[in-house]
Amino acid sequence: MNAPAGNAKPPAVKLKTRKPTGVVPWPLLLIEGEEGAGKTYSAAQFSGSELIGQMYWIDLDEGSADEYAAIEGANYEIIDHDGTYRDILEQVEAVHAEARRAAAAGEPPVVLTIDSGSALWRMLTNWTYERGRRSRKNRALLQEDPDAAYDIGRNLWNDANERWNRIIYLLRTLPGIAIVLARGKQVSATDDNGQPIPNRNEWKVSAQKDLGFDSTCWIRMKRNADPQVIKVRSLRIRVEERKPLTLRDFSIEDLVFNKLGCSVQSQPRIMPALVGDLVQPWLNRIAGLNDKEQLAALWRSVPDPANRLSREEIATVRAAAEQRAAELDNPRREMGEGPLSDAEKLRAAADRKAAEQDADAEQ
Structure with missing residues (x-):
């Protein structure tokens, strides 16, 4: 293979700008909370809204998708997958493509519900631990002592986070509405070394740590209490620091189309993928x-x-x-x-x- 002759100069870089649209984009909703608080019910109920198009439902180790279809008005399609990350990712990509088609045709928004983000992150966590066990160093350690504590390299956790982020990026740029359900509960607070802090509790979402930051609107649901908005990225509603906004008579339809102000003219957030090189x-x-x-x-x-x-x-x-x-x-x-x-x-x-x-x- 021979290099081409000549020393051509790169073209001059031109400034690229555009005017902001002011259109409210479709959201990525995080709905987390206690077991039995109504997270799955609210998503299934939303599938019957006349303001949306087809809802697709990815059931990850929760097993409730078939049962909740019995809710009056519920109308969603369950996505089949074989439980592998690759198949799940490909199905999310397929929904992304369908949502893009529907948006281009001016149809009501496609909705994707993932139940749950907790199960997805648990799968990636287990995958990381198994890879750690298979390393040469840890195999030798565990052969000598099967109960020995072993270290997992940061590179393995980076791989898990990269897989998680690939799916989250598709959800954030979905030309429709993305809903991630997750488990949340009160746990004992821990210090920097992972040791419990006496008489101190904190709320923990069972998912990858950045899920709350990546979501457009973060809702917490507890049994025997009204849902609360923990964080929202919107000009229409505001949540003050450490003062969650209580939502009485909560429904996802009301949140998306009334409180957030989305409409059929909404568009996904314009966020090109960030890459270190070409x-x-x-x-x-x-x-x-x-x-x-x-x-x-x-x-x-x-x-x-x-x-x-x-x-x-x-x-x-x-x-x-x-x-x-x-x-x-x-x-x-x-x-x-x-x-x-x-x-x-x-x-x-x-x-x-x-x-x-x-x-x-x-x-």
Whole structure:
């Protein structure tokens, strides 16, 4: 693969602006609270609203989606999934695409309910602990003492948070209404070392710690008490610090369309995904290529100033293309066959060289 000639200068950067619309965007609602407080009931009841389109329901380890369809007027579709993160993510992506289609057609908003965010985060937490147990260091430790405390690397928690954030990003940018139900309860307060603080309690939401911040409106529900708005991002209603707003005769329909002021003209918050560089889309393209000529063409096209890649990013993308080409030359062996030996690699290289010479001779 040869680098293209010339030292083209990158195009001048132009200022990009737009006028604010003033339109109230569709919300991401967090509804959390005690068991039996009415969280699931309120979401199922909302599915019968004449102001919304189709509601899709993802039941994650809660098991109440079928039963709550018996509520008068309830009208939602349960999304089937196999329990894996990948399938759940793909189904959320599918709902996102359908919501985008409905919004473009001027139809009432699509609604996605996830019951619950607590179950989703618990799944990712269990996945992180299992990965920690499988590390070489921890396997050796647990083999010696099965009850030993073991450390989980920060990189594993970063992976769990990244998976969580991929779904939250889709919910925040959904061209419709997103509802996340979660468990919340009173627990003993703990210090920085995780030790209980005597005679001090605090309320804890059973989910990833940033869920409350990521939500547009955070509602807490307790048995035998009116729901409260803990936090809201809105110009129409205000919640003072440490003074939750009590909602009497609460319904999600009233909250969304009256108190928050959403309408069919609402739009998702305009939030492009934040990325540290422009490399990842290129790496995704490279991983999907199985033709060396296409890889070579991509390798040559990378330095084009229109791609806006830095010198370091160009080097990274080209290295990935070269690595992918090498993988096509030396495909991975089937399970059980073991890695290619040095002799096999040399033999394969010699065969490729001979094939190239034969091709040159024919021309």
